[in-house]
Structure formats: structure tokens, C-alpha cells
Amino acid sequence: MEECGQVTIDGKTFRYVDFPTPKTRLLVIRGGKGILGCGYFNMNVAEKLDEALAMVRGVQSVEDMLEAEVSKVSPAAQAMGVNPGMAGRRAMQIMA
Numbered sequence: 001m002e003e004c005g006q007v008t009i010d011g012k013t014f015r016y017v018d019f020p021t022p023k024t025r026l027l028v029i030r031g032g033k034g035i036l037g038c039g040y041f042n043m044n045v046a047e048k049l050d051e052a053l054a055m056v057r058g059v060q061s062v063e064d065m066l067e068a069e070v071s072k073v074s075p076a077a078q079a080m081g082v083n084p085g086m087a088g089r090r091a092m093q094i095m096a
Contacts, residue, residue: 007062012096016062034077034095036088043072052077054091
């Protein structure tokens with residue numbers, strides 16, 4: 001069963017969705033300026049739509065996402081200062 005909720009980072013509240021699939025989980029945290037998504041997301045689509053997307057891989061929970069290293073970013077996210085190698089938590093602070 002999917003779970004929707006909120007997570008607080010440095011006093012700011014973000015919405016998330018944790019959606020189990022038959023083989024894995026689809027995880028996303030939404031900020032005001034962009035999203036942090038698991039490897040299930042398609043970076044090409046984010047680029048075409050000019051969406052700010054930072055991706056993390058190998059995560060099983062929202063907490064994992066915040067601690068994981070960002071593996072890919074869309075040009076829109078990079079323009080905000082989100083870069084591969086930073087923690088998901090830092091990416092969300094930037095995309096708040």
C-alpha cells in the first residue's frame with residue numbers, strides 16, 4: 001500500500017510518496033522548486049520538461065533518500081546548485 005506523508009528538513013516541510021511496486025519501490029520527495037526521486041524516474045523526461053530532478057539510487061525509504069548520494073541531476077536542478085555527489089538532504093534544502 002502506498003504511503004503519502006511529510007518529512008521535515010531544517011524546519012521546512014516536504015511531501016513524499018512511497019509507492020511499492022511488485023519488485024521495488026517508487027520514492028519521491030517534492031520540494032517547491034524540484035524533486036528528489038529514486039532510480040525509477042526517467043531523467044530524459046525531466047530534461048524535456050525542464051523539471052528540476054535529482055536522483056538517488058539503491059534506496060528503500062524516505063530516510064535512505066535523504067542520506068543517499070545524488071547520482072544524477074537534470075540541467076534545471078544543476079542550475080540551482082544541485083550536483084551529483086551531494087546528499088539527498090542537501091539537494092532538498094536547495095530545491096525547497
